[in-house]
Amino acid sequence: MTNIKSEHIPRATIQRLAVYVQVLENLQREGVEVISSEPLAKACNVNASQIRKDLAYFGEFGVRGVGYYVKSLIESITSALGVNREWRTVLVGVGNLGRALLNHKEFKLRGFHIVGAFDCDPFKIGEEISGLEVICTKRLKERVADLNVEIGIITTPPERAQRAANHLVDAGIKGILNYAPARISVPDDVFVEYVDFFHHLYALSFNITFSRNK
Amino acid sequence: MTNIKSEHIPRATIQRLAVYVQVLENLQREGVEVISSEPLAKACNVNASQIRKDLAYFGEFGVRGVGYYVKSLIESITSALGVNREWRTVLVGVGNLGRALLNHKEFKLRGFHIVGAFDCDPFKIGEEISGLEVICTKRLKERVADLNVEIGIITTPPERAQRAANHLVDAGIKGILNYAPARISVPDDVFVEYVDFFHHLYALSFNITFSRNK
Structure with a gap:
């Protein structure tokens, strides 16, 4: 049950x-x-006050003199964000990071099931990782249709990220989580999120450098 | 050479x-x-205009009718952020994700050298990964002092993240990059950055859910 206000939730709030x-x-x-x-x-x-402001986007929460009911607050937030259901995803690029994510328990725990693993390396095709058989990326389109997948995860080297994105877009995927250190171009109706480790390291370096100079 | 203005660079700009x-x-x-x-x-x-505004924090860039000189702009940005030098880091938690990061070429390419790998699992201690021998986490303090390390990377399960953080703080580390899905408490003079995959997945789910309803 999503409230009409939630269409306007800003990125920082999410x-x-x-x-x-x-x-x-x-x-x-x-x-x-x-x-x-x-x-x-x-x-x-x-x-x-930040919490109160953020929660106000999708309703009234908290009971005066009591606080927040943990279970009901989780349900309200996940419902407002559309994450209170299973999301089916596929992963493209079975390198070290790809393998780590395929084995990462937290994805499934949070409702994001990785149901397909793809790679174009003939030495990887057929290998089984975390219960999934690695399939040739050329077969992505047919498999995505069969598996009812909406989100694609890219863990290829940077120079192969755009090709992986093209395969995912061609297969009708609606959103991409890109771990490759490269920007990708997709049509306007496909959403892309970048998991970029380096801006975090840059922020640490910057903070350490300047705090030291104080 | 960092400009005095750069002390005020906001987070989103970094x-x-x-x-x-x-x-x-x-x-x-x-x-x-x-x-x-x-x-x-x-x-x-x-x-x-966003680029111009962001670059204005630390000087004047771009030549009218020409554009930006790529090499010199990279040097100026990395210098202003304090990332134009080597940063020595250690990693705590040699699971799937930890292994993937130890093997990730991009860290070294960007100047962040992982020079130590730590885990408290006796089955992992002594194992060699990407040229590093896994060392018992209890020895973190002595090794960090020897290795001149400033940044710690946490890739433990969530329930062990705080203990890993305590070891890193005790060893005198100045910044922590936390990949574990758990909040950690550290003293005010230690900087923490969270690499949280899920807010990206939440943002995708939210965008896909609401665009579909249009």
Whole structure:
């Protein structure tokens, strides 16, 4: 049940909502049922008014003098973002990083099932990783249609990222998570997210460099 | 040589500067020496005025009627961010993701040398990965001092992330890149960056869900 307001959730808010869900899910595993806004804010590295503002995009939450009900807040956030269902994904590029992601339990835990692994290397085709047989990238289109997949994950070397993206777009994929250190071009109706490790390392270097000079 | 203005570079700008460096380095590999602002902006998925605004934080760039000199612009950006030198890092948590990062060529290419790999699993200690012998995490402090390391990378399971962070802080590390899906607490003078895959997947789900409803 998504509220009409949620169509306008800004990008930075989505990023924080993902953190709130992570923290709330960890609290839930520890058996916490209710949490007040101050400790929740502290665990999320934000202030309590930021949380209230972010949650206001899709309704009223929190009970005065009580706090937030953990389970119901997780349900509301994931529902508003469209992540309260299974998303089927395929991965293109079975190198070290691709293998690590295929074995990463968190994807399935969060509802993102990797149901296909593709590579154009004949030495990798036929290999089984985490229960999936690696299939030739040329067969991506037929497999995506069979598997009802909506999201593609690219873990190829940078010089092969655009070709992988072309295969995914041709197969009718709606969104791409690109781990390759290269920009890719796709039609306007396909969404791309870049997982770029380096801006984090750049931010660390910058902060360390300048704090040291103080 | 960093300009005094660069102490105030906002976070979102650093993120874009990392993209500009990535795109410029790819152009340099292709032999491009000069690029005008429009094609550079297009390759970076921003508009030309955004690039000009971001670069203005640390000086005047671009030659009217010519464009940007690729090599000199890379040098200026990396210098302003403090990434124009080698950074020595250690990695804690030799699971699938840790192994993938130890084998990831891009870290070294970008000046981030992983010089130590640590794990508390006796079955992993002594194993050699990408030229590094896996060492017991209890020995982190002595090794970090020997190796002149400033940045720690955490790739442990979520429930071990805080302990890994404690070891890194105790060893005098100045910044942490945390890939574990858990928040960590560190003293105020230690910088933390989270590589969280899920906010990207959440953003994709959200965009796909709402564009489909249009």
